[in-house]
Amino acid sequence: MHTAKAQSYAAAEQTDMALRLAFFRDSRCISLHHEVLDIASVCDRVDADALAEDLDTGSARGAMMRDYREYHDKVQGSPHFFLPDGSDVHNPGINLRWEGEPGAGSPVVENDTPGAYEVLVRRALG
Structure with a gap:
């Protein structure tokens, strides 16, 4: 989230994880403004009032759209x-593989390698 990243990378990382957990684990609708603010309010690295102001004014929208493009x-x-x-x-x-049409059907996980993230971190660190 660009608005949290404007505060710090730590704030962005914490907000990202909180939003992912809210969406994937808790089935919360993170497209709703009040949900995002409620989720961010429990992130101790995030200034929730500043985040609310940035969302209201759209101050990070330009950076987000540049990244999107x-x-x-x-x-x-x-x-x-x-x-x-x-x-x-x-x-x-x-x-994974898809049952039905990709994007319309359902993904089926065929195998899971939990150590994959450790490998990625080691690769990123060189």
Whole structure:
């Protein structure tokens, strides 16, 4: 979230994780302004009042749209990691197939490699 990143990378990381958990684990609708603010309010690295002001004024929208235009053809989904060596990995450690049409059917996880993230971190660190 660009508004949290304007505060710090730590704030952005904490907000990102909180929003992902809210969406994927808790089934919260993170497209709603009040939900985002409620979720951010429990993030101790985030100034929730500043975040609310930035969302209300749209101060981060320009940066977000520039990133969108530059990367939208490259991002395959979430999570998708782009590493310092120029490589990228979509959905690391997960192999899946689709039942039905992709995007309309359902993904089926065929295997899961929990150590994939450790490998990515080591790769990123060189």
